[in-house]
């Protein structure tokens with residue numbers, strides 16, 4: 546499965562940043578908020594952009610609807626926390642290309658409330674912008690898919706694979722789903738989205 550979207554825009558921006566023309570992206574650390582508190586409304590894509598392209602717009606994400614309503618691709622069940630927070634599950638539960646485990650028990654709300662539970666890491670602490678070293682990881686993760694394709698999972702690739710793959714599947718289940726697929730519907734610049 547390949548998802549290649551707007552690599553050009555990101556690459557052009559990185560080139561400008563390297564040449565010292567564009568301001569450096571907000572440091573990865575400033576975007577992080579590893580925490581034990583589940584957010585309700587999150588604003589993603591907060592880094593400053595100069596190009597007139599959709600990626601300069603913020604992406605609202607409703608954590609409450611996605612973790613409490615029937616938002617699985619078939620709209621029949623609640624998504625498991627570790628379907629998104631994929632490193633927060635034991636090694637034995639990992640599927641497909643996943644091999645990194647940082648939690649002994651699969652992430653749940655109840656588990657997170659235990660006094661000794663570790664906080665949940667932001668996706669961006671491991672999936673930083675292209676050519677930026679992620680704060681919580683040695684380099685942006687790379688995986689090789691079954692079709693032999695090696696993909697660097699910088700922020701754009703990682704979030705798009707997570708969000709858009711499921712939204713496209715949801716659209717097959719329900720043609721008039723609220724799940725956005727078009728660039729501007731996600732990169733809307735709005736502070737909130739939702740169904741709550």
Ligand code: HEC
Pocket residue numbers: 550551554555589590591592599600604669674675700701704705708709712725726727728729731732
């Ligand atoms: C389902 C929602 C969704 C859709 C649809 C979507 N994006 Fe994104 N996009 C995101 C999220 C979330 C991020 C990651 C933001 C972050 O790092 O915080 C992102 C990141 C990006 C980035 C990287 C920005 C950076 O920080 O370097 C680019 C470029 C981008 N998107 C362009 C596009 C384009 C072009 C389209 C349409 C072809 C598109 N996106 C469609 C949600 C979406």
Ligand code: HEC
Pocket residue numbers: 629630631632641642643644645646647666667668669670671672681682686687688698702703704706707
């Ligand atoms: C602790 C670091 C870390 C965190 C936090 C993290 N990832 Fe990852 N991610 C990785 C690594 C490393 C891989 C490569 C596969 C592996 O080693 O498990 C990966 C792989 C992926 C993949 C490709 C998997 C596939 O099946 O195609 C996606 C998509 C992804 N991450 C999205 C996310 C999202 C969304 C979040 C936050 C909800 C997130 N990641 C949080 C490190 C992380």
Ligand code: HEC
Pocket residue numbers: 576577578579580581582583584587606608611612624625626627628629630652653654657665666667668669
């Ligand atoms: C559809 C994907 C998705 C699901 C399902 C999901 N989360 Fe998240 N969660 C996210 C994203 C995206 C963020 C924002 C992280 C970032 O900054 O990139 C987040 C943030 C968090 C945070 C705040 C710390 C941080 O990483 O920013 C906590 C705590 C958390 N989630 C716990 C949970 C728990 C517990 C569940 C299950 C009840 C859950 N999440 C389900 C995607 C998801």
Ligand code: HEC
Pocket residue numbers: 589604605606607610611615616617618620624628629704707708709711712715719721722723724725731738739740741
């Ligand atoms: C595993 C499936 C899945 C994943 C992963 C997922 N979504 Fe969704 N999302 C849905 C479904 C299903 C709906 C719509 C449900 C409906 O039509 O009733 C939706 C709706 C939305 C909506 C509009 C309604 C609302 O509740 O806010 C936005 C915006 C959205 N998603 C953004 C995102 C972003 C950004 C990501 C990645 C960080 C993401 N989603 C990841 C399944 C998913």
